[in-house]
Amino acid sequence: MPTLVSIFDLPSDVANSVRKLKARGFDDLTTYSPAPFPEIEDAEDPKPSGVRLWTLIGGLLGVTTGFAFQIWASLEWPIKIGGKAYTAIPPFWIIGFELTILFGGFATLFGLLAVGKLRPRKLDPHYSRRFSAEEFGVVVNCEGRDVAEIEALLREHSAKEVNVVDS
């Protein structure tokens, strides 16, 4: 199956070409960018990132753990402090809040690792250090019969290089 590796200078060109490619049904593509550009990310995959769910679950787990642990420990070793009830809720808010942030923050990190598939591994064969300079890459896998059409489409959107490789 041929693969087209194209190089761009501007994020708007990348976003436009990706949108066009997807509209034509060429979905098997990956973009590479040296910096975050929402227009490219949304063109490649308009769905919201799954990281949000990780943060939410982490935060809820944190607040539940914070309160449950304080209440349980205070009942496990009941001692009157400052005339307050054993399970006085207002002072428990502080640690409940801190654990919400702590668990939510770590869940966000794990979400990023899971959703972005981040782990020490071999890089994609078409990845180039040019993509961590100031250039952009769009890599499209396609059928042999579609190569000419995709190449024309990429060049039409200001791709400065299009290389066809067999993967």
Next chain:
Amino acid sequence: MAPPPPATAVGDAMTPLPVPRDSRANIDIMAVTKGFHWPWFAALVLVLIGVAQAAFTLAYQTYWGFGVAGYQAPVFWGLYIVTFVFWIGIGHAGTLISAILFLFRAKWRNAVNRGAEALTVFAVLTAVLFPVLHLGRLWKLYYLLPYPNQRGLWVNFKSPLLWDVFAINTYMLISIVFFYIGLIPDIAMARDRATGGKKIVYTVLALGWQGTGVQWKAHSRAVLHLSGLATPLVLSVHSVVSWDFAMSVVPGWHATIFAPYFVAGAVFGGFAMVINVLIPVRRIFKLERYLTNYHFENMSRFILLTSTICGYAYAMEYFIAWYSGVEPEQTSFWLRLFGPYWFSTWCMITFNVIFPQLLWIKRLRTNLPFLFVLCFFINLGMWFERYVIIITSLSREFITGAWGLYIVSPVELSILVGSFCWFSMWFLLFLKAFPVIAISEVKELIIHEKEPGGAH
């Protein structure tokens, strides 16, 4: 149907093309990590000596006991707690720049956020040492944490000191996570250009980052969520630290204004430290193209704002002390100004409120030598602020017969100097390991400017 083109390897296909030049931002900013810089080396040697002498002092204090630090009734919270609060405060500017200004989409933060985040992490790593040093018996450290034990005891969840343990540790861990997530794309860039051992380290730390659309989307979302979490966290941390004092009934501490007063002071001191550190970094490593007068002017504006808030808080403290009609409160504040610690109080007011008002003058906001000197005095003033709050209040409580005079001991001074060296050591090592400016974020601005119509 057209036949498929001949199969060629990626390398073959790209060989005939001229090798493209690397991004100038990559070259300029990574230059900091390469080569030998005399000022950097001299500073590192100096701070290592400072850390070594503090380690020796700590061993001495641990062997002989806490008494060598000069602690005696009525002041048992001395220089260690003063310096603990100071360093926690310094850590606030980084999160403010990274998280709060990110949420407000203040793009100017892109050039300074990495340095400020690093300062936050290292300031908090310095701060967390002080409650431990203050224990005296270092091996009892685990008593601070709730852990299952045979005695069936649990820590007191209603104590502000325990809240502090949770707040500070959460802040330290979340700051490190935030810092690392921001670094990943830049570490990947460094990986692509490194050789030998550095390449191996960067490869592991970059976690296979390639800047794909999916990765950037997850990264942007993670940064956004962490900013959302870190914003209330940063406000809570110094609030909780302030409650270590405000929850007590000690004259001078028992005030509801403490939380916002401490947070404003923390941001104020934090920005001053960021300026104090970034001005020499900019000069030594020739980063004038990235750290411009515009950035320093914006930070100066924050300093002016927070200085004014501090001034208001100082005034309100005195007003409430007078208006409350509570004699010990009134006496405490009178003695702050005219008692044995008058020098520290007047330093605090002069350096934190009066001097920064010069920043109303635009020419001074962009005069870097002036800013450097001013921020040095602000840092001094903020340290004195904590000294005033803690020492003057404890040495002059309710019963006049229990009053005492606190004198700083050489052991405390040695540890104080060591803390600055410890903080500087981490920052100096960071300069040579990772990019001090968030390159991918700077590139975002550079690339936007290339678009027809320029930046948006």
